[in-house]
Amino acid sequence: MGDLLDLLAVWMPRQRWYGTKGRDPRLTVVADWQLADDARLLLVRDEAVQPAIVYQVPVVRRAEGSVPPGSLIGPASEGRVWADATTDPAFTDQLYAWVTVGGEVGVAENGFLGIALAPSGDRPVAPRATAKVLSGEQSNTSLIFRPADDQDAGIPIICKLFRQVNPGINPDVELQSALAAGGAAFVPAAIGEVRGSWVTPEGVPVNGSLAFAQEFFEGVEDAWRVALDAAAADEDFAARAHALGASVAGMHVALAAQFPTREPEGVDRAAVVGAWERRLSIALAEVPALAPYADRIREVYAAAAVAPWPALQRVHGDLHLGQVLDTPANGWVLLDFEGEPLRPISERLQPDVAVRDVAGMLRSFDYVSGAVADDDGAAVRAWVIAAQQAFLEGYAETAGPDRAVDDALLAAFELDKAVYEAIYETRNRPDWVGIPLAAIGRLAPLG
Numbered sequence: 001m002g003d004l005l006d007l008l009a010v011w012m013p014r015q016r017w018y019g020t021k022g023r024d025p026r027l028t029v030v031a032d033w034q035l036a037d038d039a040r041l042l043l044v045r046d047e048a049v050q051p052a053i054v055y056q057v058p059v060v061r062r063a064e065g066s067v068p069p070g071s072l073i074g075p076a077s078e079g080r081v082w083a084d085a086t087t088d089p090a091f092t093d094q095l096y097a098w099v100t101v102g103g104e105v106g107v108a109e110n111g112f113l114g115i116a117l118a119p120s121g122d123r124p125v126a127p128r129a130t131a132k133v134l135s136g137e138q139s140n141t142s143l144i145f146r147p148a149d150d151q152d153a154g155i156p157i158i159c160k161l162f163r164q165v166n167p168g169i170n171p172d173v174e175l176q177s178a179l180a181a182g183g184a185a186f187v188p189a190a191i192g193e194v195r196g197s198w199v200t201p202e203g204v205p206v207n208g209s210l211a212f213a214q215e216f217f218e219g220v221e222d223a224w225r226v227a228l229d230a231a232a233a234d235e236d237f238a239a240r241a242h243a244l245g246a247s248v249a250g251m252h253v254a255l256a257a258q259f260p261t262r263e264p265e266g267v268d269r270a271a272v273v274g275a276w277e278r279r280l281s282i283a284l285a286e287v288p289a290l291a292p293y294a295d296r297i298r299e300v301y302a303a304a305a306v307a308p309w310p311a312l313q314r315v316h317g318d319l320h321l322g323q324v325l326d327t328p329a330n331g332w333v334l335l336d337f338e339g340e341p342l343r344p345i346s347e348r349l350q351p352d353v354a355v356r357d358v359a360g361m362l363r364s365f366d367y368v369s370g371a372v373a374d375d376d377g378a379a380v381r382a383w384v385i386a387a388q389q390a391f392l393e394g395y396a397e398t399a400g401p402d403r404a405v406d407d408a409l410l411a412a413f414e415l416d417k418a419v420y421e422a423i424y425e426t427r428n429r430p431d432w433v434g435i436p437l438a439a440i441g442r443l444a445p446l447g
Helices: 002-014 089-100 171-181 223-232 238-258 266-286 288-305 355-371 378-399 407-428 434-443
Strands: 027-034 039-046 053-063 072-075 080-084 103-107 113-116 129-133 140-147 157-162 190-199 205-215 324-327 331-334
Touching: 002 027, 002 039, 002 053, 002 072, 027 190, 039 089, 053 089, 053 157, 089 129, 089 140, 089 157, 089 190, 089 205, 171 190, 171 205, 171 238, 223 238, 223 324, 223 355, 223 378, 238 331, 238 355, 238 378, 266 288, 266 407, 288 407, 288 434, 355 378, 355 407, 355 434, 407 434
Parallel strands: none
Antiparallel strands: 027 039, 039 053, 053 080, 072 080, 103 113, 113 190, 129 140, 140 157, 157 205, 190 205, 324 331
C-alpha cells in the first residue's frame, strides 16, 4: 500500500478534482474495499491542509500498456500498472450494479463496511450498460451509463462519483432525491446512491455519500448555451426566462415544504454581512478599480442588513445558467445541488437565504453580455435586462407574496456575487473583469 500511496501523491495533484493545489499530498488510507478483478475502491485522507480532506480513489491493476490514455497512475509489479478505475469495467460494472440493484459493497480490508443503498427511483434501467467518463468536470467524476445494446431497454443514467467525501449525506443527493420523490419535474429522476462507512482519526464511525445516479438527458443543451445563442441572434427570450424563474421558485417552495425552515436571527444576519465584508476586503486588495466604490458597496450592504429577510431554508447554493438543462419533455431541469464547492460542507447543509439563488441567476444572465460579441453592446444589454426582468416576474408569480424578494436584499446578494466575480476574473481571466466591474457600477453607483 505504501508504494501505491507514493504513486497517488504524484498522480492526484494532476487531477482537476484535487482540491489542494500547490502542496504535496500527505496521504493515509481510510478504507480499502477489495472489488472483483484486481479493482479496489480507496478512501485516502490528505493531511496537507487542515482540516484534512478525504478523497475517493478507485484503482485497478492491469497489464502494462493496456490502460487507456490518461488513466495511468504508475507501476505496480510483475509487468502490471496501477490505473484510474473509472475507465475500467471491473469498477464501472460494479458501480452500475450498486446504483441500479443495490446491496452491500462488503467489508474493507481494515474492517470498515461499505453500504450500497437500493435504488430510489422508479425509472426503468437496463440490466447491462456501457460507461463513459464525462469530460470537463472540476470537482467530481461523472460516468454516463447507456444500455449495452438494443435489447437492453432502459434510460441512460449519469452517476456522479464524489471525489471529496464528507460525513453525512451529500446535499446533491439529499435535495435532488427529496425533490424527485415529491414529483418535481424540474429535477432529473433519482436512480440510486452509494454510501460508505469509515472511522475518523478520533475513532468515530461515520458514513457519507460516495456516488449518486440520476436520469441522463441525451442531446440537450444547458441554459447558458441556449441563452448565448438566443442573445447572439437577438431572439426574444422573455418567455423562456419567465419559465426559468418559475422553475427556480418552484424549487424553493418545494424545498421549504420538505425541509425545516426558521426565521433569521441577528446572528444569521451578522454571519452573512460578515461574509460580504470579508470578500469585499479581499477584493479591494486585489482589484484596485473597486476602490472608488467601497463606501457605496458598504451602504448597500448596510441597507440589506436591516431590510426584511425571508425565512431561512435549504437552497441550491450555486445556481447559474450552466446548472440548468433545456429538455423537451420537462422544460428547464435544475442540476448539481452540491452547493458552492469552496464552502465547507457544514455550511452547505444549513438553511440559507433563497435570494442567494435568485442573485446567482441574475448574475449569470449578466455574463451573457460579455460573452456575446456586439458592436456597441446596446442590443445585448437590452436583451439581458429583458431576460432578468422576465426571470424575476416568473419567480414572483410562482413564489407568491410570502416569498417576495426584497429589492435591498437582492441588490446586496447581487453585489456580493459581482465582488466575488471581480476577484475570480482578476486572478484567472483578466480580460473578463469588466463584466463584474460594470455590474458593480450599476448596483452601487457613485454620486
